[in-house]
Each structure stands twice: as C-alpha cells, then as structure tokens.
Amino acid sequence: MRFVLASASPARLSVLRAAGIEPSVVVSGVDEDAVAAALTDPRPDELVTALAVAKAEAVLETVAGTHGDAVIVGCDSMLSIEGEMLGKPGTPEAARKRWAQLAGNTGELLTGHAVLRLEGGKATRRATGSQTTTVRFADPSPEEIEAYIGTGEPLAVAGAFTLDGLGGWFVEGIDGDPSSVIGISLPLTRRLLAQVGLTVTDLWSLT
Template sequence: MLPLVLASASPARLTTLRSAGVEPEVLVSGVDEDAVLAFHQQRYGPLDPTDVALTLARAKCEDVVTRHDPAALVLGCDSVLELDGQVYGKPGTSQVAIERWQVMRGRSGILHTGHWLVDNRDEEDGGSSATFGACSSTVVHFADLSDAEIAAYVATGEPMQVAGAFTVDGLGGPYVTGIEGDHHGVVGLSLPLLRELLGQLAIDWHDLRD
C-alpha cells in the first residue's frame, strides 16, 4: 500500500476515501485562504471559479509538504460553488447561509472541487517530486425551499461548515434534487479524478487500497 496524506480537515473527504478502501494519514494545513486568494488575484488578476478551487487546493497541499515533509503522496482539495458567475465558499455565519439559500433555492449551480497532488515519496521508493492538479465540476440542482425550511436547515449548523452552504451526503441531501456529474466531487473528493491523477504517475488505484 502506497502512503497517502490527505491535506484536509474535511470528515466527508476522509469518509469518501475510507469507503473506497483507502486509509490516508490526515495532516491539516494552516493556510489562510483569504490571504492566498488575495495574493494570487493581485499577481495574476481575477481568478475564475475553477482557478479558485485549484489555487486553494494547491496551497493546502504544498503547505503540508513544506511544514511536515511526509514521504508520501500528498493530496489537497478545496471546493467552491459557482452561481451567476460568483464564487461561494463556506458562509461562515447563519445570516450569510440564509441569504445564500434564498438565492440558491429552485436554481442550479456548479460545484467545483480542486485536487492537487504532490509526489513527495523518497526517490528510492519511486518518488518523482511531481506536483500537479485538476478540477472536478458538477452541476447541482437545488430544491425550491421555503423560508421555514431554510431556517430549519441553517439552524442545524451544517451549512456554515461546507462550501456552498449545502451537503449532498448529509442533512442537506433532501434539498438537492439532482446532480449532473460526479457525486463524489460534490461530496468534496472525486475518486475518478484522483484515479486519473494517480495514473499520470503510473500508479494504479488498487495500490492505495488496504
């Protein structure tokens, strides 16, 4: 089994990997997301939604590599919701979550999840020092919630902790009427995309399984 480090505190991402037979080590980054985006926007100009997700995923991954230097494959992920050309991450407060859902209800958005992979294994173990990434994008259709439904969902606290103020695999599941794309990408980690990234390193998916 090849060593994999997940540079994310997301329980959903960890559960997704475990459900697929992969048991990663979890090392959480200390990245200031707002500072990272401000730096890149100042240097390169406005970022489109996929670039936002990839930039944050890369920053988290490389921060873990720099601070912990694990001899492993290191995976960083970040998700954002695109709606009307705007990018939305975690709402942070209940008021923002309520306002967000009032805009989202009865409509569709695109959930972008950036994946960044660093091959930080020792050279004698096949390490290549490769660093690259890709983004999974999935259309999400939201139910037309009433104000009471929005208030009740936000009161659970879940929307404040997740990108786009919703989950498809948790309490928010009843409020998502459909998706077009990879279900795992909406949860926060696209298993098919990760398999493709591993393939670029000539690593088979089953090499990660217990």
C-alpha cells in the first residue's frame, strides 16, 4: 500500500517522514482560486476541505496508473483572522499587510484533509475532515518583520508564517495540534485512514 502525498509542501513531507512514513509526492497543480470561486459562501472548514479534496482528486489518475493499491492524502491550510481567510501572500507587500494583522493577535489555522484509498487502480473509499488550531502571535518589531519577509519564507506559506521554521520565533503559543499548524494533522490523518480501512502503523517505513 503506497502512501501518496498530493502536495509540494516540504513541511508536510517532513512531518510525515518524522512520523515514520516515506510518501511518494505527486503535486496536484490545482488552481486553488478557481476551486474557491466555484463554492457558494463556504464556511472556513468547508473551504479548506474542498481544496484538499480537489488536490487529492487531481492526482488520482496519475497515481492509479503507477500504483494499483495506494492511499492519497491531500491537504490545504489557511489562517482565519478577524473573519478573513488568509492563504499564501505571494508578495512582500501582501506579507507585510498580513503581519500588520497578525502581530499581537490570535488566529485560527485550519487544515483540510482528504484521503482516497485505491484498490486495483480504482478509488474505493474516501474520507475527509478538517482540524482547527488557535495560534497566538507575538508582536515583533518592524525591523524583525522586515527581516522575516526578506527571507522569503512567509511569502509561500498559509497565513504568512511557519511554526517549524523562522516564523516560530514570532509565535507565542498554540492551542491544539502542532502538526496541523505545520500542514498535516497526524491525529486527524490517522482517524481518516482508519475510516478507509487502514491502520497507520501498517504504513510506517522504519527500515
């Protein structure tokens, strides 16, 4: 049973490897804006879950052609703060605006998950869910924010921060699952795998 991660995120890959799984990575290339635009007034958890499903489904044909038996996991993360859903800022200007909101504030990091089980090259079972974790941000100085933006790290991550990288210096604490903030919730993924008939310990690659 091959574990396939439908994500280019090095943070998600690192979490899985540290937790005993060596996944195949198949990047979905999903147009996230197009998926979001097709939804009608979704709740935050519905939005991230729909994006995760789109990513998992996008690689289904590719995976089915190479692995008859596999499990595909898709994820998407966004930060909800002051009623606004924040994805990847993309530019220094957007990251600067985000950190004006984040500094000294509290937000909710939501990660949607989709698990597809393939048997004999066909999708036989599906499970979805989302995890919400509260993040309490520090109040970094303008100089610290500029230095952080200058590294490029916050431009390509949901909410313009990381917990496991340079951004960790500017997080005072979290209430909830740390792996979800990094990008993939291990507890939720284990539960979703169980729903499609898989035991996470059977997927460990410990040799």
